[in-house]
Amino acid sequence: MINTNHKIEFFPEKCVGCQLCYKACFVDVIRWDSENRKPVFKYVEDCEHCFYCQSVCKKEAIKVVPDYASEHLLQSFSRYA
Amino acid sequence: MEYKKTAVSCDILVVGGGIGGLSCAVSIKERIPGADVLVIEKQTAGYSGKANKGGGVLQYFDLDRVKPEEFLGFHVNAIGAFLGDQELMLRYVSMNHEMLDKLSSWGVNLPKEPDGNYHVMPTGPMTAMICVDLDITLKVRRQAEKLGVRFMDKTAMTDILVTDEKASGAVAFSILDGECYVISAKKIVLATGSQNYRIGSMWSSGRGDGIAAAYRAGAEMRNAEFGNFAQLVKVKSHNEIVFGENYMYNAKGEYITANFLKHRESDINSNAIREWYLQMTSGNGPVHLDFGETQQEEGALERLWNRPYGRKFRELNDSAGAAVDKDFEVCPMFIGEQSPVKVDNGMQTTIDGLYAIGDVSYSGSALPGAVPAPPGRNRGSGILNAVFAALVCAESIEKKGVGDKRPAINDEQVQCCISKLYAPLEREKGYASKEVIALIQRAMAPVEQSVYMKRERMEKALEAVYEAKKMAENMSASDTHELMSCIEAQAMVLSAEMQYRVSLMREESRGWFLREDYPETDNENWLKWIIVKNSGGEMTFSTEDVPVEKWPVKPVN
Numbered sequence: 178m179i180n181t182n183h184k185i186e187f188f189p190e191k192c193v194g195c196q197l198c199y200k201a202c203f204v205d206v207i208r209w210d211s212e213n214r215k216p217v218f219k220y221v222e223d224c225e226h227c228f229y230c231q232s233v234c235k236k237e238a239i240k241v242v243p244d245y246a247s248e249h250l251l252q253s254f255s256r257y258a
Numbered sequence: 259m260e261y262k263k264t265a266v267s268c269d270i271l272v273v274g275g276g277i278g279g280l281s282c283a284v285s286i287k288e289r290i291p292g293a294d295v296l297v298i299e300k301q302t303a304g305y306s307g308k309a310n311k312g313g314g315v316l317q318y319f320d321l322d323r324v325k326p327e328e329f330l331g332f333h334v335n336a337i338g339a340f341l342g343d344q345e346l347m348l349r350y351v352s353m354n355h356e357m358l359d360k361l362s363s364w365g366v367n368l369p370k371e372p373d374g375n376y377h378v379m380p381t382g383p384m385t386a387m388i389c390v391d392l393d394i395t396l397k398v399r400r401q402a403e404k405l406g407v408r409f410m411d412k413t414a415m416t417d418i419l420v421t422d423e424k425a426s427g428a429v430a431f432s433i434l435d436g437e438c439y440v441i442s443a444k445k446i447v448l449a450t451g452s453q454n455y456r457i458g459s460m461w462s463s464g465r466g467d468g469i470a471a472a473y474r475a476g477a478e479m480r481n482a483e484f485g486n487f488a489q490l491v492k493v494k495s496h497n498e499i500v501f502g503e504n505y506m507y508n509a510k511g512e513y514i515t516a517n518f519l520k521h522r523e524s525d526i527n528s529n530a531i532r533e534w535y536l537q538m539t540s541g542n543g544p545v546h547l548d549f550g551e552t553q554q555e556e557g558a559l560e561r562l563w564n565r566p567y568g569r570k571f572r573e574l575n576d577s578a579g580a581a582v583d584k585d586f587e588v589c590p591m592f593i594g595e596q597s598p599v600k601v602d603n604g605m606q607t608t609i610d611g612l613y614a615i616g617d618v619s620y621s622g623s624a625l626p627g628a629v630p631a632p633p634g635r636n637r638g639s640g641i642l643n644a645v646f647a648a649l650v651c652a653e654s655i656e657k658k659g660v661g662d663k664r665p666a667i668n669d670e671q672v673q674c675c676i677s678k679l680y681a682p683l684e685r686e687k688g689y690a691s692k693e694v695i696a697l698i699q700r701a702m703a704p705v706e707q708s709v710y711m712k713r714e715r716m717e718k719a720l721e722a723v724y725e726a727k728k729m730a731e732n733m734s735a736s737d738t739h740e741l742m743s744c745i746e747a748q749a750m751v752l753s754a755e756m757q758y759r760v761s762l763m764r765e766e767s768r769g770w771f772l773r774e775d776y777p778e779t780d781n782e783n784w785l786k787w788i789i790v791k792n793s794g795g796e797m798t799f800s801t802e803d804v805p806v807e808k809w810p811v812k813p814v815n
Contacts (some may be wrong), residue, residue: 179456179692179699200302200411203311203463205433205739220739225459227311228574241574245495245582250591251457251703254538257493257589 182247183224189215191238198230198239261436261680268296268408269660271428271443273415273468275299276307278616278644279449280398284364285652287405293660295407298430298441300414300742301463304399307451308617309641310392311460313500314568316361316368317638318378318386319354326351327810329384334811337524337635338627339769340785341481344809346603346625350646357645358388364401366394382524387638392568394641413439414742415468417675418446418475418612419667425475425612426665429675436738438679440672444661445611447651448472449644452617452631453485453596453753455702456695456746459496461593468618469599470749477607477614478600479790480802481621483760483771485596485753486708487630488531490588493544495579500637502588503530505549508542525635528772531590532710547586592703595631596753597621600789604654605647611665613651616644623647624787624804628769635770682744688734691743697726698750702757711761712774720758727751755797760788763799781813 185206194214199207207230208219216230216239226243250257270286272279275297283295297303319329326348333347334340358376362368368388369377380386403409412433419427419442427442450468454461473479490502503526506515514537518529537543597620605613605623614622620631620643632640682688701722702708707715730751735741766780767773786801806812 178459178462179695201305203301203306205301205742208434225462226578227459227462228571228578229305229311231574232571241578243578245579248459248496250491250493250496250589251699252589253704253706254543254589256544 178225178248180222180247181224181226182244183221183226184242184244185218185221185224185230186240186242187216187218188238191236192216193236195235197233201229201233203227203229261431261438263438263440263676266296266439266441267664268441268443269294270296270445270447270655271441272297272447272449273428274307274449274451275303275399275409275411276449276451276463276616276644277309277395277398277641278307278648279447280304280395280402281645281648282447282449282615282651283402283407284398284405285649286655287402287407289652289656290660291405296410296441296443297402297407298410298413298415300412300433302411303409304396306463307395308461308463309644310395312640314390314392314394314565315638315641316358316388316390317354317636317642318358318376318388319351320378320386321355324384331811332384333636334627337629337769339779340627340781340806340813341624341768341787341804342627343603343624344811346623349650350625350643353646353649354642357642357649360649361394361645365397367391367397381637385524385638389565391565392571410439414745415450415471416679416745418471419671419675420475420609421665421668424610424665427667429672429679431679431738433738433742436741438676440667442664442667444664445613445655448599448612448614448618449616449648450618452594452620453749454594455592455699455750455753457699457703458489458591458593461595464595464617465746466596466749466753467745468614469596470752472599472607472612472614472618473752473792475609475612476792477609477612479598479622479756480600480624480787482596482598482756482790483764483788484621484628484630485594485598485757486770487593487595488528488590488705488709489526489593490530490534491591492579492583493587493589494582494584496591497575497579497583498591499547499588502547503527505547506530506533506588507546507548508537509544510542514545523635525637527635528709528770531705532772534590535706535710544587545589547588590705590709592705592708594702596757597631598756598790603650604657605651606654613655615647615651619647628771630770679745680741682733682735683741685732685734688732689729691733691735691740691747694726694730694733694747695743695750697722697729698747698754701726702754708757710772710774713762716758716762720755723751723754723758727755756790759797760790760799763788785813
């Protein structure tokens with residue numbers, strides 16, 4: 178998927194700086210701010226809504242809110258374009 | 259802007275930190291403890307790849323009940339359509355328990371019965387499966403670290419270096435700060451996954467950059483035309499529905515599965531995709547699934563999967579999907595799974611010292627025959643194929659010997675790769691990589707172009723691919739994230755061009771490969787593999803006869 182409109186909600190007060198979300202993101206949406214020991218959601222438009230970052234976060238500091246309508250299957254019938 | 263350049267060296271360079279690359283690194287260290295093994299991974303090894311994002315299913319063969327030759331007979335006839343390497347398939351089945359025991363010894367939790375046997379779920383008369391938790395790759399990374407494997411994460415390989423027809427190293431860069439690494443190695447193992455064009459979510463890590471690097475280095479490709487996997491998905495959430503092809507109904511309420519399926523098969527067939535297209539074009543769409551009473555039964559199976567790590571991951575996906583899926587309307591999602599890097603039975607490519615394992619070389623190994631990469635009609639074979647290829651590759655490297663010294667690296671070649679690599683960052687104006695990718699996606703995704711094929715439709719798609727190819731020569735990037743996307747866009751252009759040019763050559767239908775204009779299988783002319791090669795910048799094609807005469811299962815004419 179490209180140019181999606183998924184949202185990632187982040188609750189910094191819950192984050193303990195474990196880096197698991199940063200490691201789990203396989204599409205480089207999440208970068209790491211070493212100074213503040215917090216994730217930076219830098220390329221959210223590339224999010225694939227895999228929920229991996231949310232799954233590995235033991236402190237529930239992340240919530241992925243998918244916008245499925247922003248993903249396109251690109252079939253030829255307008256219903257699925 | 260000048261980026262820092264650092265020289266790195268190792269004995270064996272493994273590119274890709276998914277289940278294949280990690281298993282290979284571990285297996286090499288088990289066989290050759292003194293070898294300096296380095297794994298580089300574009301994101302984070304142990305978290306990347308597909309093994310930890312799908313069903314966590316391992317194919318299981320009860321070898322006391324089903325002989326490898328029996329499964330081979332079924333596979334060659336029903337799935338591989340005589341295009342598979344039967345010797346390799348026999349070895350894959352025979353090594354099933356060895357692979358499971360290896361994974362278990364590396365710390366992967368394979369569920370067991372109280373009597374100590376694996377907890378196995380039958381899936382058909384010949385096959386069964388074992389469900390593992392989705393931390394499988396993390397466990398193997400930990401084992402690799404224990405054995406002294408070195409890791410460089412967030413490091414993207416862009417080119418393979420070849421000296422005197424031998425693999426000598428690779429050029430890579432940090433996706434975080436752009437630092438360039440020139441890596442010299444005695445052997446290189448590519449484990450970079452398949453080409454999936456960034457269309458399907460869980461398949462999105464496979465962007466074909468390893469395929470493209472191998473192609474540019476001069477490695478041959480085989481079976482590139484079987485890179486057109488598609489799956490039925492719910493139209494709103496795009497969540498796939500495994501085995502949904504058994505329950506298809508059109509808008510008139512007719513059971514359309516009966517039009518293409520006489521009995522339940524091992525997995526989805528391209529005929530299901532054709533049926534959807536035919537229903538839609540004849541005004542009988544949309545297509546829905548109706549599971550009847552079986553829905554509850556399949557839900558019950560899901561409850562048996564007691565996998566704490568993966569459960570949350572699945573639940574989050576399922577619950578978010580359920581919020582938008584109001585019914586069971588389905589359509590195909592093009593996935594791809596092109597995996598064409600040609601390897602011999604020791605997983606070596608046609609370049610000496612360059613190996614390729616897992617989804618980068620599944621079709622290229624010829625193991626599966628006329629079907630796209632896993633799950634290509636053989637559920638549970640994805641993870642185990644990667645482990646199989648990893649073990650075979652490690653054995654093959656040990657047999658050949660790692661070698662005493664690293665081949666010299668050609669500085670001119672390195673400079674050429676580096677200037678091409680950073681060119682999009684130097685270019686002030688140019689196409690965005692996503693413009694190129696969008697065009698490629700529109701060429702690949704419509705299933706009447708890529709799955710239910712016809713000459714005119716493929717030629718139209720190929721025109722779009724050529725347009726994207728021109729644009730790809732003139733891309734610009736503003737940072738290293740975009741630079742990586744440019745490299746992936748180039749790889750997608752290459753895969754798409756190969757896909758259509760080779761598909762136009764194969765004038766028949768065989769296995770998954772389906773042409774409207776050539777509906778019959780043609781054993782007289784097409785019991786052949788199509789080989790693609792980069793010859794001085796030109797894509798060239800040849801064919802090789804499939805040596806069925808030397809294998810046990812032969813076609814009956």
